[in-house]
Amino acid sequence: MTVTSQIPPPASAALKVSGVTHSFGSKTALDDVSLEAPAGAFTALVGQNGAGKTTLFSLITRLYNNTSGSIEVLGEDVRRSPARALARLGVVFQARTLDLELTVMQNLLYHAALHGIGRREAKRLAAAALGRVSLESRASDKVRALSGGQMRRVEIARALLHGPAFLLLDEPTVGLDIGSRRTLIDEVRRLITEDGIGVLWATHLTDEIAAADRVVVLHQGKVMAKGTPRELCARAKTDDVGAAFMTIVGEGERPAPQKASA
Numbered sequence: 386m387t388v389t390s391q392i393p394p395p396a397s398a399a400l401k402v403s404g405v406t407h408s409f410g411s412k413t414a415l416d417d418v419s420l421e422a423p424a425g426a427f428t429a430l431v432g433q434n435g436a437g438k439t440t441l442f443s444l445i446t447r448l449y450n451n452t453s454g455s456i457e458v459l460g461e462d463v464r465r466s467p468a469r470a471l472a473r474l475g476v477v478f479q480a481r482t483l484d485l486e487l488t489v490m491q492n493l494l495y496h497a498a499l500h501g502i503g504r505r506e507a508k509r510l511a512a513a514a515l516g517r518v519s520l521e522s523r524a525s526d527k528v529r530a531l532s533g534g535q536m537r538r539v540e541i542a543r544a545l546l547h548g549p550a551f552l553l554l555d556e557p558t559v560g561l562d563i564g565s566r567r568t569l570i571d572e573v574r575r576l577i578t579e580d581g582i583g584v585l586w587a588t589h590l591t592d593e594i595a596a597a598d599r600v601v602v603l604h605q606g607k608v609m610a611k612g613t614p615r616e617l618c619a620r621a622k623t624d625d626v627g628a629a630f631m632t633i634v635g636e637g638e639r640p641a642p643q644k645a646s647a
């Protein structure tokens with residue numbers, strides 16, 4: 386009997402960013418950035434403050450126009466086919482955007498109305514989305530009554546309303562306590578395993594990375610490394626992902642300007 390090794394096919398890139406540069410005046414926030422994030426997997430975009438994570442998210446979501454390179458969501462170019470590309474994308478921005486005085490359900494229905502979803506369908510979708518983040522029992526509560534972590538999960542439910550295949554989350558755990566952080570990450574990982582959603586998760590916290598994740602290290606607008614945590618650790622000759630990140634980021638530090646000798 387012949388035994389053939391089962392090599393899994395390469396995961397297709399649900400999000401593909403190629404050669405994207407973006408500047409604010411003379412400040413280059415992103416410098417020839419290329420990265421891929423597969424469907425049905427967790428990709429961590431790790432970078433310190435000012436690395437360029439939010440700028441990248443703003444380009445992917447068309448808040449800013451990408452004038453160089455290309456960005457594709459499930460094969461749809463965001464510049465050429467913005468409606469089709471954005472229809473496949475769910476986004477949780479860094480800043481919180483729920484109306485605190487409305488109920489959880491009212492927030493979701495308002496968002497659905499903006500997307501042209503009819504009331505009855507919106508209610509069905511909202512209930513299903515709340516179930517996916519384990520918050521169906523809070524539908525009638527005012528958002529103000531929720532914890533920070535629960536608010537984030539409502540924002541994820543809102544991002545899921547239109548049935549996206551890929552989720553972008555920009556530092557979603559900032560300001561949350563350890564328990565809420567863990568719950569939020571677990572919920573998002575469950576969406577990946579149960580619904581096959583792809584995730585790009587921006588963070589500066591390396592303890593949010595799991596062994597099976599893909600990691601992209603962004604520093605001062607440049608992609609410094611891409612790979613599995615194990616590959617990053619091997620490159621930095623350490624077994625600690627946080628230490629590997631600091632080593633890799635250190636490689637990218639701009640040299641201090643030389644003083645002219647007298």
Ligand SMILES: Nc1ncnc2c1ncn2[C@@H]1O[C@H](COP(=O)(O)OP(=O)(O)OP(=O)(O)O)[C@@H](O)[C@H]1O
Pocket residue numbers: 409412413414432433434435436437438439440441556
């Ligand atoms: N609207 C803007 N005008 C000018 N400079 C900007 C603007 N937005 C971002 N920048 C600069 O671009 C660089 C990247 O910023 P960005 O917000 O994308 O980083 P980040 O990785 O999201 O950091 P943080 O975690 O602090 O949000 C920074 O140097 C920032 O000061």
